[in-house]
Amino acid sequence: MQFISIRSAFLTMLLSFGTGTATICVQAQTATPPQLGRRSAPLLVQNGQTFKDLNKNGKVDPYENWTLPTDQRVQDLLKQMTLEEKVGFMLISTTRLAGDFSFQAGAPKATISSGFNEEDLVQTTNMFSRKPLPVPIMSASGTTKAVREKQLRHFILRANTSARILAEWSNNLQELCENTRLGIPAIVASNPRNHITIDASIGLSVGETTFSKWPGELGLAAMRDLKLTREFAEIAAKEWSAVGIRKGYQYMADLATEPRWQRIEGTFGEDADLAADMMREIVLGFQGKKLGTGSIALTTKHFPGGGPQVAGQDPHFEWGKDQHYPGGMLDYHLKPFQAAIDAGTSAIMPYYAKPIGTEYEEIAFAYNKTILKDLLRGKMGFKGIINSDTGPIEMMPWGVENLSILERYQKAIECGVDLFSGTADPTLLLETVKKGLVTEARIDESVTRLLWEKFELGLFENPFVDVDAAEKIVGNPQFQERANVALRKSIVLLRNQSNLLPLAPKTKVYFEKYYNSGRTDKPAVVLQPETNRWNLEFVSTAQEADVVVLWLVPSAGSLFASAGGPIELDLSKNKIDIAHVNALTSQKPTVVLINYTSPWIIEEIDSTPLPTVLATFSTTADAVLDVVSGNYNPTGKMPFSTPISRQAVLENKSDVPGHLKTNGYALFSFGDGLSYPGK
Incomplete structure (x- = not known):
């Protein structure tokens, strides 16, 4: 897109990115207009600037006005959202492309395309332990229903396919969102996509992809090259944003101190100072010094560090729910998280485990007020999004098994969780609010943080991507040449x-x-x-x-x-x-x-x-x-x-x-x- 600056109120032509259509606008001298990507949203001209009319009411609302401060835009949109829209906004779940049957055991193999998978996927057993669930969980919703009926706008992409298909699908998703009442764009998250890895299980890594191929996270740490680590993150960010992935469920700030823990492959090793240095470079490389139009918003995990599991067992399972500190080194495990926070990480993900033998309550971290409010937000100064890991409400409620589903939502939200991963059905969270267990004012706090991230990423101005460019950017020889050095x-x-x-x-x-x-x-x-x-x-x-x-x-x-x-x-x-x-x-x-x-x-x-x-x-x-x-x-x-x-x-x-x-x-x-x- 190209802008031509002319004094006073002369007209310039603005080509809407990704649409091939044109409109007339006036460029003011006082602001640099952003690229406006749209498929069907009308364009309005106000004070010589062009804006998207996302709610189609014929005027420029504050949330549509990119010249205003982000907090003013957030508050305007928050006032226009219904309770149902706010509650749907607090869920992030798997989304699937046509032909993608993630989580469906025994499903037929199919060719993944850029269309939508419109099937709901409902589980009656825990996908990890294979035990019966207290209530069925919709782990994935049909895409159109997810957006239009369930008001979901946060999605986790698991599919491993070509850059072109990913980019086309992303544009299709954003077009679907643009055609809703308020035109709120989606944000798409992914687990790591740029590493050679052994365990590419869903939820850990996507495995080998068409993206540039770098050593595993341990290998990045073994390089002892912080400059190349930053370069890796900057390259990966370019590839991700090219296909429309704007949120990373990564990286692990956990330390490899218990040799039996099976998630060590995703860490940066055992040393807190090295891991802190790595986290700083990773966050600054993916996000920049602040979130912007080229940033990938990171979710640093798994607070306060998942390494010291009893006997190395993992809290995805009941037999691994306990985390201990026999050497008294809990503070040591916080160093990489503090580095990520200081670098501006957009979100933090607490782990499933519950601490034992410490000053903190023996309750899973997603429900642990002393861990999330007193330690993370209070002592460590984190102000961003707290994003639960997948399924602490229905599948891994360690320490609160006696609470009902509604009471679990209540407790987790009271402790600071803003975004719940693992379910695509907002019904029970909505019921929690309607029964007075959580106030709408508290819901507004979480939605404010979530909206802030989207506005800062520039998604309200342009959520669309250039499909042809994506094919050229992802995994290009220049990027792979730098990966080969690593x-x-x-x-x-x-x-x-x-x-x-x-x-x-x-x-x-x-x-x-x-x-x-x-x-x-x-x-x-x-x-x-x-x-x-x-x-x-x-x-x-x-x-x-x-x-x-x-x-x-x-x-x-x-x-x-x-x-x-x-x-x-x-x-x-x-x-x-x-x-x-x-x-x-x-x-x-x-x-x-x-x-x-x-x-x-x-x-x-x-x-x-x-x-x-x-x-x-x-x-x-x-x-x-x-x-x-x-x-x-x-x-x-x-x-x-x-x-x-x-x-x-x-x-x-x-x-x-x-x-x-x-x-x-x-x-x-x-x-x-x-x-x-x-x-």
Whole structure:
């Protein structure tokens, strides 16, 4: 869109972004007009400026007037909203594209397109524990009904499809919203989309996508490069906004202090200071110094830190509902959250767990006034949105199981929750207000925060995206080139005792990646690059090789496959064939790479210490070969400590980082990492 400045009241042509239609407006000298994206909303000219008539009443209401302060616009719109519209505004739920059957077990496979999935999805059992629910929960609504009847405007996008389809769908959704009574746009959220990851379960990560592909979050931390971390976030923000995703359910400020917790893959490691630095760069990269038209509003999670779970069990399940601090280090876990708050994170998500053995009430964090009001808002100064995790009302109400659904809503709202994730049905929340358990004035507080975010993001002026541009922006070669640097910087050289690395030119290499995903009967895959730019000779058997490069990818399986049993970190318990590994390492000089999504115990293959060991945190085979060949000199540092034995795990204090644990806890310590001398 282009604006031509002319003195006085000469007319200029404004092309409405994404519509191909035109209107006449006057550009004032005192303000820079925003791009106005519309599909059907009329345009009005007032005082030489052009505005969208979102409520179609023939005049420019304050909420439609982009020259006014945000708080004035928010208050005007709030006064025009009905109670039903306000209550619908406080829910965020999964939305699905045509052909997308997320959460539907056994659904037929279909091609995802940019249309709407118009089916309601109602659950009668907990999607995580598979236990009966106290009341059925509508986890997803048919899109048109969600917008027009349920008044929903916050949505979580789970679909993994092309940039073009995502952008087209986003425009279709915003057009649907524009055609409602007040024309309030939607905001679309997503879990991470830019990382190579092992557990891509719904709710954790979207997995590998068409977006630029970076190392996992642990790998970003292993780089120890804050400038590149900021660049990653800025690049990802451009890709997300290009397809219409404007809210991130990310990143995790939790610390990896309990090695058995199965969500460590999504953290920035065990050290509070490093994680705080990472969170600051991530928030500023995605959001900017303040929310604006190019920002992705982040939801930092899971307050006050989900790392120190009892025995590593996760509070998605009843057997993991307790969180403890045997080392007395709760304040240590708050540091990354404080950094995110200071950087301006738009929202905070409390976890499901309840603290035990602390000064705080033993009740789930979403219901915990001392945690949310006294600590988060009071002591730490957070003024943004408190967004519940998925399903604390119906599925994970730890500590308030005896309360009715209405009473749970009442308590959570009293404690400060503004946005409830997991349900697409506002009926029970509306009933909570109508029965006087929550005042409309308190509802207005939450809706004010939610509206503020939308106005600051510029969604009222232009929620539409350029579909052709999205295809060019998402995953473009320039972005991937920067990601490729990160993929190499994330690799950590832990041992090189015989100076086997870097490999000499013309070395005969047998390169095997061992990953048992549970979907194959052949977990060992021989990697033989089609294009050999490493001056190595790749062979098809270990017997032919001078050196074996063995890349192990342990897998605990999905978090949501948990059955409550003890969590083991031994390689043999995580789908690695120990006999196969030991047979290879005993035959030939072997470079062993281990992909760490958890702090694995490697004593089964390390009884006689392996001379050459590297750590990866979800990277590519090309990046691995660049490091082992010497094309790239490794610089990565471990983001957490790895336990030396199972006994060390059993004796560990869950809230204490590995580098502060005593009694010889670590085999590899936080910060370990070598480089090749003389390179």
